[in-house]
Each structure stands twice: as structure tokens, then as C-alpha cells.
Amino acid sequence: MPSYKLSYFDAKGRAEAIRLALHCGGIPFTDERLSREQFAEKKESFPFGQVPNLTVDEKTMIPQEVAILQYVGRLSGLYPSDPEEARQVDVMLNVANAMAAFFMPDNPGKEQLKTMAVESQFPKLFGYLERYLAKNETTFSAGNKLTIADFRLYSIISNLKAGMLDGCPTDLADKYPHVVKLYQAIDGHEKVASWNKTQAK
Template identity: 30%
Template sequence: MSTYKVTYFNGRGRGELTRLLFVAAGQKFEDERVTREEWQKLKPNMPQGTVPVLTVNGKMLPQSGAINRYLARKLDLYGKTNEEMTTNDIIMETVNDFRSKLIQAYFEQDDAKKAELSKNIKEQTIPNFVEQMENLLCENNDGSGFFVGSAITVGDLALLDVMEVVIGLILPTALDQSEKLKAHRERVSNSPRIKEWLEKRPKTDM
């Protein structure tokens, strides 16, 4: 039996989707959370000097996108057909682009620029993203289920993960006008393993 370890900081960030994949599949994994002090010692031993790193039977894999695709394939959470996998790729890429814009605004040091970026995020970036995701959701089962097939796959988890940041930190009302996406969020977060994880995981801002 394979052994798995996820190494990341004590936050969700680029590491949480990997954890969610393990949780959704009911696959045991070691959740290694390193402090900033520990990281200085660990960094030189990492394949690319970054985290997340997934260690599978002693072999270390860097790059969150590669890790998540590897696991989605391995844990049967990627979809059944090339088209379903591509839909999940589209969601993951769109979430990455969206997340970069949120991060840019969050870390902006200039107050005036930050205010402008934040306004833009709330008035344009988030509504556009929500609309794109809702349209994509509606392509499968009229939006009443999951992004592909009839069960949770990696795209559903990627959206849940980024919306935690949006709703928790930026715009709590982000899904109020999007009935189907709101119901999707409840469906995914109430699935038993995910629900248990959301309740018991370490509480962090991001």
C-alpha cells in the first residue's frame, strides 16, 4: 500500500486542494505543516525549493498543479473521459488565474492602488468568475449536480477551496445571486468526508 505525505505551511493556500483530494477519496495521508523556521532548514532538501511537496513512497513531487493532477488520476477524481478531464483542467486553470488576482490585491503595499484593485476585485473579478463557473456547472445536469459526471471530482474541490477565501475574507455575499453555484457549494461541503474535514482541519485565514 502506498504512503502519502503532504508538506506545506500551516495554511490552505496552494496545499489545500491536495489535502481535499485525499479527504474526498477517503485516502489516508500525513498532513505535514512546517513553520517558517523549520522551512529554512527543509527548503534545500525540496526538489524545487518550494512547497507543496507530495511524498509518495519516499519519492518527492513538487508543483501543486502536477501533484493535483497526479492524485486526481490516481484517486479517480479527474473524470472518466478526456472531455471531463478537460473540463476539470479548465476549472483548475480558471481558479489559478482568479487566485493570482486575489493575491495581487491582498499583497499590494500602495494604499491607493490596493483600494482600486480591491474595488475591481469585488465589482468585476469575482462576479465574472462566479458567472463563468455557474455557466460551466450548468453544462452538466442543468447545474443541479457536479461539474462532471454524477459525483465530486477535482474541479468541484478546486472551486470550494477558492470560494472559502472569497466568502471568508473578501465578499461574503459573492454567491447570493447565483442559486446553482450556491447549492453546489452546499452539496460539496456537506458531503460527509468533506464536511468532517472542514470542521476538524486547523483554522487558518487562507
């Protein structure tokens, strides 16, 4: 079996969805958590000078969160091979992309972005997500099976609940019943719960 090493900081951030996918997909991996100093030393060894980065068999490097998620999803069955099912996952991944953009700490004008996120963009995005979930009436975001899209949305909502976006109410997502139901379904999944238990400090 190939070896896998996921490199990121000692934080959830943009790597937690990937960690969940690897764990829930039954793929053993090395969870490399870099200090800022270690990252500075290794930065130029990564394809785009960024993390997360997945190294396969100590040679092939896969950068970018969504690309890694899709790769892991294909390996584990958490990203469907059926085009219609994959379309639903891709829609949810793109919704998550729109949300994740506001967590980027080094964006020019980041304070303006935060204000925009809190006052208009997150309520709008969660409103659309609520309507989408209510219409589809599925257990998870892209059907009745857990997929990589669920891990990404779960990670973003968890970050909001943890106060990772300054000025954003930690209970923002709680105003949307179907979003809450989705979060609880993912959080209560046996494999997700087992991962969270290993990470509890």
C-alpha cells in the same frame, strides 16, 4: 501501499484542495504543517523551493498544487480517465487557476491586483461560472461525480468566505445561485463534511 506526505503551512491556502482529495480518495497521508521557520530550513529541499509539495515513499517529490491534485486524482479515481470527462475537469481547474492568481501575496503590484479582482475579475469569473453551471445542470462542477476540480473551487470560495482576500466581500459568491448550489453540494458531501469536522477548532 506507498507513503504520502503533504508539506504546507498550517493554513488552508493552496493545500486544502489536496488534503480533501487525499481524504475523500481514501489515501492515508501525513499532513506536515510547517512553521515559517521550518519552511525556511527546508525550502531548498523542495523542487521549486515552494509548497505545497507531496513526497511519495520518502523519495519522489511532486511540486505544484494542480500537478499534485491531478496525481492524487488519478490514484483515487477523482480525476477521470475518460478524455471527455477529463476535459470538463480541466476546464474547471483552469477557471480555478484564474481565481487563485489573485490570492498570491508576493505578486508585484499585489494591491492593484486585489482591486482588479474585487471590482471586475471575480464578478466576471463568477458570472461565467454561473452561466456554465446553469447550462450543464450537473450536481458538481464537471459532472455528477465529485472530482478534484470541485475541491479546488470549494477551497477558493471558502477562502473568500473567510475573508482571505482583503477588500473582497465575503458574500461575493452568494450572488450566484448555481455557484451557491455547487458549494453546498460539495460542503454537504459526506467525506468533505467528515474532513471539515476533523479540522474544526
